[in-house]
Amino acid sequence: MKSLEKTMMAILLLLSVVISNAQIKNAKTESVKIYGNCAMCKATIEKAGSLKNIANVDWNADTKMAVLTYDPKITNQDEILKRIALVGYDSDKFLAPDAVYSKLAGCCQYNREAKVPVKVDAMSRADKSEHSEMNMSNHSTTTNDQAVNQLKSVFDNYFLLKDALVKTDGSAASIKAKDLLSAITAVKMETLKMDEHLVWMKVLKDLTADAKSISDTQDIKKQRESFKSLSKSTYLLIKASKPTEVIYYQYCPMQDANWLSKENSVKNPYYGSQMLSCGKTVETIK
Template structure:
């Protein structure tokens, strides 16, 4: 029996190691995650793991999860949020009370502890006072506000055909992208952020280092498309206009976001300032 257990343990260990080896740009952290039993282990690992993006292994004795994840596609916070949404309090997030209540009786662990994120790490608003819920919504809206503001500053610099100002604005945009607190983002907002974050970083860096206005404008096209994708899920984008110039990009057309309805073309500036139309108000 000991030999059989040893062999099974070895096979399981090799399987876990092989799964982790498939994860690129890997980072591994060990964090506290509440739970009680083998059923908890299965739920925590299943909900936290995601193909070649993240692998979670939970220790039933230590009440700790080892998380290995691709830093370009997800984050420690994102994985822990999924685990909390499945009903398990952890070092970053407290699970929704209704989800915890629906856990199997043997899985209802002792909740007498304080989550690192504090009261605003609670995953839903059901049991939250109205003022607290509004405060959390404000926090979510604020999460990406600096990114949108710096994007608009960059757009205005391109409208003015000022290459140096555009470079400075792009650099500030890149800095604001790096400073985003993903714990402050709503679920849909967070998912979209993880999809576009890398491309937006590259675009802002490229614009900040480009010494030619034409090159900056070309890169701004792709950046604007990513910003639009993000805007569709973010409260920080309310009041923006999705605008379009059919003559930009060698008559293939190009879009941009603006905080005013009047057309001020970032691809032509004063040469064709009013060329374009509003396609959508967000």
């Protein structure tokens, strides 16, 4: 009896391996291109595309080709490819939403060949200057430019990191912290002004350590903990460097911790949406 069970299992397994679509009725098989990079992509693509007993997706990371097997009476190729595009992967029929693509892990950010470049003149890309984030991310690591205050990129990255924490986005915070780390290492100490230099020497160790520990984890709790002392160091630094724009030093009584912000209105990075407006400005740095 048991052996029968085993053989059955074996046969079933075999069947499901050889023709993985054993359960899909009226199965139709097609081969389509889906853009992606790695094994992680493969898992995401196949999970999003497959539906139990209706559709199955088998994607090959080398050829970028996917074998779609589905029941044409219930679904179709477009539905499958749309689901896959909605988790971030382009095909020749659907382009993933930009917001979803940009949230893919670094290793998964494939080359978007399928995308047709936007005609720049056509787009009335009204000046996005108020969305400082857009501008800043462009020159976040341009430290060689002597004209720019060297520490500016450190501060800019600090604010981006703070924004990620406000949004309670652990993975974004980790990425921003990495950027911050490279901005820190890119600073040429010898070109700093005297008073900046002194503070820099003092805080460099902590600054690097905190940025590193934030970038090493996606755990928002730990990140926020490290952010406390990171903010303290940055505060000292920003005081010394006399920023061109007004910076607000803000305080969260719940956490007994401070942070820096470019806006006077409180957006608390230690709590995010739960307690967004908790806290107050304690100092205005000009």
